[in-house]
Amino acid sequence: MNRMSRRAANLQPLPRERSRERAWLRLELKPLQAVLPVLLRSESGRATTILVRGSTETELPPGLVTAELRLPSGELLVQETTLSPGATAQLIFDVSGSQPEATRPLYQDGGLISKAPGVLGLGSWRLESLDLASYLLLSYRPVPAQASTWEKRVTGVSLRSKQETGWDRKPLFPRGGRSTPWILVDEESEALRFTFLEPPDEMSLSALQVDIPAPSRPDSPKPMALLTLLPLPWQSTSEESRGKPRPIRHILQPEPGAPGGVHPETLIPDPEMGMVLAYLESGDVGSALAYQHFLFELAEYARLGLMWNPFAAAAGAYAMLCLGTQRLAWTERLWRLCSWVPDSGIVHASLLLRHFRPGSEELTVIRDALVGAAWQGPPVFSGGVRRLVDGLAQVASTRQFREDPEVRLALGYARALAGMALPGHQCTTLFAPREHLDDLLGGAAAFEHSPLNPGDPP
Amino acid sequence: MTVVFQAPAVTPALHALVVGVGHYPNLSNPTLGSAARSALAMATWLKEEYSNPAVPLGSIELLVSSNPPSTWEGRPLDAATFANFEAAVGNNASGWFQRASSNEDNIALIYFCGHGLEKGQQSGLLFQDFNPAPGRNRLKDSLDLLEFSGGLESCLARKQLLILDACRDTPSWLYALPSPLLGRVVIPRDLDNRPTQQPRQLVILRSTAAEQPAWGDPGGLSRFTQGMLNALRGPAADDRFSEDGTWEVRPETIPITLLHLDKQGVLPWSWGPNAPRLGGDTAGFVFHVPRSLEIPLRIGCEPTAHNAQYVFLVKDDQRVLAARAPPAARDWVITLEVPPTSVVVEAQPAGKPAQAVKLAPPCRKVTFR
Numbered sequence: 001m002n003r004m005s006r007r008a009a010n011l012q013p014l015p016r017e018r019s020r021e022r023a024w025l026r027l028e029l030k031p032l033q034a035v036l037p038v039l040l041r042s043e044s045g046r047a048t049t050i051l052v053r054g055s056t057e058t059e060l061p062p063g064l065v066t067a068e069l070r071l072p073s074g075e076l077l078v079q080e081t082t083l084s085p086g087a088t089a090q091l092i093f094d095v096s097g098s099q100p101e102a103t104r105p106l107y108q109d110g111g112l113i114s115k116a117p118g119v120l121g122l123g124s125w126r127l128e129s130l131d132l133a134s135y136l137l138l139s140y141r142p143v144p145a146q147a148s149t150w151e152k153r154v155t156g157v158s159l160r161s162k163q164e165t166g167w168d169r170k171p172l173f174p175r176g177g178r179s180t181p182w183i184l185v186d187e188e189s190e191a192l193r194f195t196f197l198e199p200p201d202e203m204s205l206s207a208l209q210v211d212i213p214a215p216s217r218p219d220s221p222k223p224m225a226l227l228t229l230l231p232l233p234w235q236s237t238s239e240e241s242r243g244k245p246r247p248i249r250h251i252l253q254p255e256p257g258a259p260g261g262v263h264p265e266t267l268i269p270d271p272e273m274g275m276v277l278a279y280l281e282s283g284d285v286g287s288a289l290a291y292q293h294f295l296f297e298l299a300e301y302a303r304l305g306l307m308w309n310p311f312a313a314a315a316g317a318y319a320m321l322c323l324g325t326q327r328l329a330w331t332e333r334l335w336r337l338c339s340w341v342p343d344s345g346i347v348h349a350s351l352l353l354r355h356f357r358p359g360s361e362e363l364t365v366i367r368d369a370l371v372g373a374a375w376q377g378p379p380v381f382s383g384g385v386r387r388l389v390d391g392l393a394q395v396a397s398t399r400q401f402r403e404d405p406e407v408r409l410a411l412g413y414a415r416a417l418a419g420m421a422l423p424g425h426q427c428t429t430l431f432a433p434r435e436h437l438d439d440l441l442g443g444a445a446a447f448e449h450s451p452l453n454p455g456d457p458p
Numbered sequence: 459m460t461v462v463f464q465a466p467a468v469t470p471a472l473h474a475l476v477v478g479v480g481h482y483p484n485l486s487n488p489t490l491g492s493a494a495r496s497a498l499a500m501a502t503w504l505k506e507e508y509s510n511p512a513v514p515l516g517s518i519e520l521l522v523s524s525n526p527p528s529t530w531e532g533r534p535l536d537a538a539t540f541a542n543f544e545a546a547v548g549n550n551a552s553g554w555f556q557r558a559s560s561n562e563d564n565i566a567l568i569y570f571c572g573h574g575l576e577k578g579q580q581s582g583l584l585f586q587d588f589n590p591a592p593g594r595n596r597l598k599d600s601l602d603l604l605e606f607s608g609g610l611e612s613c614l615a616r617k618q619l620l621i622l623d624a625c626r627d628t629p630s631w632l633y634a635l636p637s638p639l640l641g642r643v644v645i646p647r648d649l650d651n652r653p654t655q656q657p658r659q660l661v662i663l664r665s666t667a668a669e670q671p672a673w674g675d676p677g678g679l680s681r682f683t684q685g686m687l688n689a690l691r692g693p694a695a696d697d698r699f700s701e702d703g704t705w706e707v708r709p710e711t712i713p714i715t716l717l718h719l720d721k722q723g724v725l726p727w728s729w730g731p732n733a734p735r736l737g738g739d740t741a742g743f744v745f746h747v748p749r750s751l752e753i754p755l756r757i758g759c760e761p762t763a764h765n766a767q768y769v770f771l772v773k774d775d776q777r778v779l780a781a782r783a784p785p786a787a788r789d790w791v792i793t794l795e796v797p798p799t800s801v802v803v804e805a806q807p808a809g810k811p812a813q814a815v816k817l818a819p820p821c822r823k824v825t826f827r
Binding site: 039041046047049064066068070073074075076078080257258259280282283284285286321322323324354355356357358359363382385386389390393394395396397398399415417418419420421422423424431 | 576577578579580604605607608611626628646647648649650651652655657659667668669670696697698699703708710711713714717718720721722731733735736739740741742800814815816818820821822823
């Protein structure tokens with residue numbers, strides 16, 4: 001995803017006269033909308049991490065200072081400069097080619113945007129049976145018909161949304177005949193890209209389904225599908241644009257060796273939340289910790305019931321659990337107000353389990369939160385799948401709930417999900433036989449009568 | 459059971475169970491020599507280099523399968539069969555589980571190197587007796603990782619580290635099995651008897667990414683273990699979270715450090731899609747406090763072709779610490795011990811200004827333009 005480019009240190013002493021005992025360092029990121037942690041080591045002082053929002057000035061003792069920027073991609077940018085007493089030095093980190101796509105400005109790569117139903121791109125893509133009023137879709141110039149790798153990998157793409165009666169399915173791009181290739185290219189790579197603003201029905205779960213032709217594996221003659229849960233609608237958590245709708249990006253990248261030969265990736269465009277999730281995914285906990293203040297702020301809003309973005313609240317709660325933060329008293333409110341988001345119950349139960357005292361009445365709350373989550377369907381965030389299995393298995397190990405049929409059913413469902421949920425994705429991505437998708441999407445209730453249900457989960 | 463090291467009643471302490479499965483007699487390709495060597499290297503590192511004043515080494519138990527069988531200081535080692543693993547973990551007074559449960563502040567460490575498989579988010583670790591012959595319960599002798607890590611909640615040690623150096627790809631026969639993948643359970647979950655209210659910190663290090671194999675070098679160690687042991691000697695150290703600026707290694711820093719080293723070009727290989735990953739609950743603890751730091755330094759010219767024209771010198775004050783002569787076409791990667799905390803790098807014959815560089819983990823790079 002990230003094509004790396006680096007630019008060298010850019011030291012520009014500024015002609016300002018200040019106190020002779022102190023020095024200042026201005027750190028600037030390119031592009032300015034990036035929010036990234038920079039690790040500073042001065043000659044005498046200890047290492048400190050500061051969160052740079054575009055541009056930041058900080059006071060340091062004069063002398064040699066090292067500034068380190070660690071990116072989730074593993075790239076390490078290091079610059080050194082000598083700070084003169086009373087003066088300000090400047091270091092610029094250009095990460096425009098390195099930053100995760102989630103933080104890039106939308107559409108800078110020249111795609112076409114259409115907000116109206118009709119033809120996208122250059123006419124090869126026809127949208128049918130879909131009201132586009134609530135969608136933004138980004139497309140690329142289709143290549144003239146030729147032997148298409150996409151034709152072999154993808155037979156259909158559709159958007160699914162949860163209704164009261166089940167999961168609705170709307171095809172996004174029904175094939176228009178042999179002359180319509182599935183190849184899309186841009187200057188970077190061949191990929192299908194989607195940008196979503198809102199789900200078909202506000203405040204319901206939605207997912208993107210990509211159909212893969214059979215057989216995708218030698219022993220798997222059934223047509224398979226990749227299904228990714230989408231955190232829609234996503235409203236910005238950034239201070240300057242809080243509450244404003246932000247489109248979610250979804251990219252389908254051909255990748256030999258990936259299940260079905262396709263690597264799906266969902267990108268969350270918030271500068272802070274996107275980076276917290278990216279750092280945690282890469283394992284750079286130290287850098288993710290730099291965003292704690294942002295997470296606390298998010299938590300405080302949630303505690304006050306300002307749940308403008310329940311997905312962000314759940315993602316923030318997962319992140320805080322990963323970071324070992326204890327300030328999560330607000331997850332109960334998240335669960336009570338937004339129980340339709342399975343992650344809300346999972347994250348609340350996970351928190352209670354962290355500090356669980358045997359014999360505590362909280363066991364019933366944990367049980368209700370987890371069973372409720374399993375009834376809603378797959379969690380939106382991938383980390384929720386493991387926590388759902390783990391939590392339900394812990395509950396099922398207790399004398400109180402060992403024989404509880406709802407717990408056993410929910411646990412069977414969670415294990416089936418875990419067997420088909422691909423690791424290494426931020427949003428839950430299932431690789432499953434197409435015929436079983438509805439049983440998995442429908443939650444524990446649909447699973448009860450599914451052939452996937454072994455009947456008596458161990 | 460082969461307890462190869464046992465300190466006299468030290469609490470809190472690190473208790474390690476190290477497993478290397480280098481021999482799978484039921485597979486068509488039965489030898490996985492790097493796994494046995496990696497387990498022995500890990501145990502040696504623990505005994506000779508592991509350092510943590512707050513949590514010193516308590517015990518090392520070692521199970522290694524290889525052909526011929528491996529030894530430790532002249533003693534034969536128990537084979538890494540599932541039964542031996544189960545007995546070594548053991549829920550009895552002499553088992554690893556009980557040793558690790560002797561103190562809340564203990565570190566419970568499991569290191570596994572061998573074959574593994576994965577389906578979705580469910581992983582299995584395979585022991586010597588794994589038999590994939592059709593018609594058998596092929597997962598009978600595999601360890602269900604999700605259940606194992608869940609069962610470890612019953613261990614009193616609140617700091618838990620699982621280092622899993624195994625493949626994570628999905629064999630085609632696994633797709634044909636009904637979901638879910640369930641291996642054997644060694645430690646049953648038991649929330650009613652949770653030993654403490656303190657939250658545990660479980661960190662899982664995976665040697666490779668999902669759906670990817672893990673690699674070992676013929677005659678050498680697995681790449682992940684080789685990289686990890688090098689990272690533990692300095693590159694993975696961090697001073698951001700210690701109260702007094704001590705350089706310490708938290709387990710969660712290891713995978714990202716290995717990625718940093720790759721991106722800076724100081725590893726002899728590139729991870730590609732096989733980059734190590736972090737799992738578990740992520741937030742970690744102080745695992746290791748290196749006695750000294752070894753920092754890789756990469757020195758080169760831009761464009762690379764100019765490398766052949768220069769001799770590189772690394773100096774501390776006026777003393778030459780290292781020199782690369784004669785020149786070579788490639789960048790030069792050396793490992794320097796800290797202190798000194800900063801060095802000067804020169805390219806001779808002169809013509810390019812000398813560069814001062816502060817040595818700090820994970821690595822440093824000097825480029826003459």
